[in-house]
Amino acid sequence: MGDIRSLDMDTATISKTFQGIREHFSGQRESTEMSIAHVLRTSHPGFDVTCTAKSDYDLLGYAKAGYATASEIFGEAFDATRTYVSPSTRAGDDAPKLRDNIRCGSWRYTWEENEFLLYEVYYHAPFQAPKQICFVLSPRSHGVTDRTSPVIDALLLAAGSWSAKLHNEICVFDNGAWKKSKKLWDSVQGSSWDDVILNQDMKANLIKDVQGFFDNEKLYKNLAVPWKRGLILHGVPGNGKTISIKALINTLYTRPDPVSSLYIKSFTCCAGEKFAIGEIFKRARKMAPCLLIFEDLDSLVRDKTRSYFLNEVDGLESNDGILMIGSTNHLDALDPAIAKRPSRFDRKYHFKLPNEAERSAYCQFWRKKLIDSDMVEFPEALCDIVAKLTEGFSFAYLKELFVISLLTVARGHTGEDDLVIVEEEKKDEKLGLERADNAKEVKAEDNAAEKSEGTAAPEKKPTVPEVAIPASLKDNTLLQILHSQTRMLLEEMDNTDQSKGKAGKAAEKDGGDAKNNFFIQRAQEGHLFGGDDDDE
Template identity: 30%
Template sequence: MAKKQALIKFTTNRNIHPHYYDYATAVQHVKNILKQKIGTELNLYHAGEDVHTLFETMHDMINENDVDVEILSSVYDNVSASTIKFTIEKNYYVIPSISNNVYYFRKYDVAMVRMPIYQNHEDFEEDFIFAKNDESLIRFINEMIAMQRQSMMKGITVFTDTDEGVVRHREKITQQIPREEVLLSEHIKRDIFRAIDEFFLKSGEFFKQYNIPYKRGILLYGNPGNGKTTLVKSIAGSVAAPIVYWQITENTSSYSIQEIFETVTKMAPMILVIEDIESMPDYARSAFLNALDGATSKEGIFLIGTTNYPERIDPALINRAGRFDRAYEIKQPDESLRCLYLEKKGIKQFLDEERFLYLVDKTKGLSIAQLNEVYMSIALQWHYEEPIDIDQIVQDLLENHRRTVKQEWDSDDYVKKVGF
């Protein structure tokens, strides 16, 4: 399409609207920098609301010192152009800021700028993309999305809804959890992993062969501490696909829902995990249901919802086909699972076979997380006192759990025990 003449042109004359002058001055300086540094003028494009993926990919490239992206200049001289980062290894490092720098991708003749805009009524940031032509821009976007998908497969991408919008960060999978270490009843574990494998193996060939829509949704529910998170981590470590972990908060809105589904659709096939799905705010539920029902919004997405309180879930989520196909209860471990877990933890270094079996029986009704605490308490008691009082350890744990659930922290007897 031929480029048309603009009705209003930017000049240094400040008689034009002051807000436009302030805005256009910054943009014009970027255009001048680009022409000066690369020797040609690039066209300005509106970045749109779904451009976050491009900036996330650029952020990864900066972290990895990718030579395909270079900084031509910062925009404002007295606005920071570098950011201090802190790693899980507790090391500090400095990288260029996404904001206030002009980034250029010479391979594509494309530049990207997240620029602070200062006006008298508010300050904000806006994203700009400059490209030689439409074709180079489209090629750039497609390749950046492909790069982002590859990058996301190096860990779990966590989306958190905040009052400033959706915040993203990447978490490395520091410990692979083999499927055999997931403590669930065998038929549930078989069903879930079989569905996962068929979804991601051979590009969903199973779904095409049997004319099944290429999307899947499962809901994991049950008391906390029984392995829902462990199951998700095991799935994440065993599939070659991006994993997005979405944390719903009171700030979840129709806008954040739209942004998240737009992002994950581009990354498909992939897994979207929604933690504590019952906490979806009432005012956002309609938008969420609409996103689940969209014709293409779930294509290629394996959706996993988790909840500790299934009774609080909107019935519309699970009473309509195409939202969640199956619901699995993650129950308290039975005797065989308690025996297996405690044995794997190494509890037999402290107990003979008779006392071990007695402990397994006494811990009936405890969760996996509580069994872990039983192991910790026994190890501490053995380390400092050697004689192990199984009855007292289990009783104290059950009492602590009862008071936590009922929020009964004010009795004099218990205050003396905890030392407050």
């Protein structure tokens, strides 16, 4: 009979086992699992041996969560690389750590008063992704069937059920593999629809569509309608797509019956994009009901994978319980088979530039955050004025406007220097207009020539609207700084548009096409969770 406790003091058996595993890896190999299982049965004759995939059974994570205990019995023979783990941020409170990336290790494992030996082996097979396999050993005194141990099977069922669920995590698919991201889950905590400034009707409809889908499984079945839906969130960057998705993830997780979220960053995979698409929908079907999020759908689905993707979306296999959300900054770049065909992505939500009322509501949002601050005077009347000054601003630019203005106030800036700069700029504009009038006759012929060649007239440069400022607010420091920063951000917008235009012309000159220009634009915009462009 096997005795696990005796292994605590005597590591000779463990060392002998590691020696056998090393011998296997030092020469030609055909079946790693079979070879290691043979080594373990030889070195532990009183034990049943079961081989599993670590991806299916996170036994160490199960123990770390408090459902079992695991203690190392490596001795001096285990194989690992010790790595340095820096703090999450340079200014963070967490201390640096050392971590072992174990290639071969063993643990004494206790679950429900049953004791086991656990071996984990990490290795690379030729032309395959790295593998991590686990061997669970149990003393034969627990009983045995023809080929399995009942007590090992009971442990694997319990650990497997736990591993299949998300525990304050979001499933992320990237580089051909699924990972559970606690960091991404942390980033959506606190996201609330109260912080999302959108058209009220559109926001209410979006919430109703998502919550109603998961509330009405029985209704779908009673009506004999497939319980699946697809939504597309589209619009220029910076107008609320990301924060809306974060609010959706958080509110779905806080339901009485929490709904898991799966986030797709890319289809890139060494086995090919079709394999990746298959793995994505295979996992989604297992975790349904769930929210399946495709970041930048227009760049994910390409011509060579479009048919395969569409077959997974509405093919023969059931997608019951899957609500898909695809985000895109370029709806016109989406294939019509995805964007316009019913039963795939049924509803589209257009995140437009905010109108004056929405800009005023966003200013009120910032005012509420600063209501108790003694560093800045932020009267309510200021909100409508700022809303008028910021015509054409996205929520992302509005956020930048408030951030940089408040930082300027915090540095003790009074706003007087900005007024001087504004007056000088107005003089320069006036002088420029006078010079333009004097040169009008000279330019007339050039403009006529440009029009005859089909050259488009230059767009009008954006300017800050003229807004009447009440006497009570003319000396308000925050308003003066906001006004000045608005002008600067408008200049930045104008320069960005000009650089995009020049880049597009250069691409066309070099033989590029519309798709090249599209990718140039994409490089300047960022991704849903990869940047701050779309945070608000």
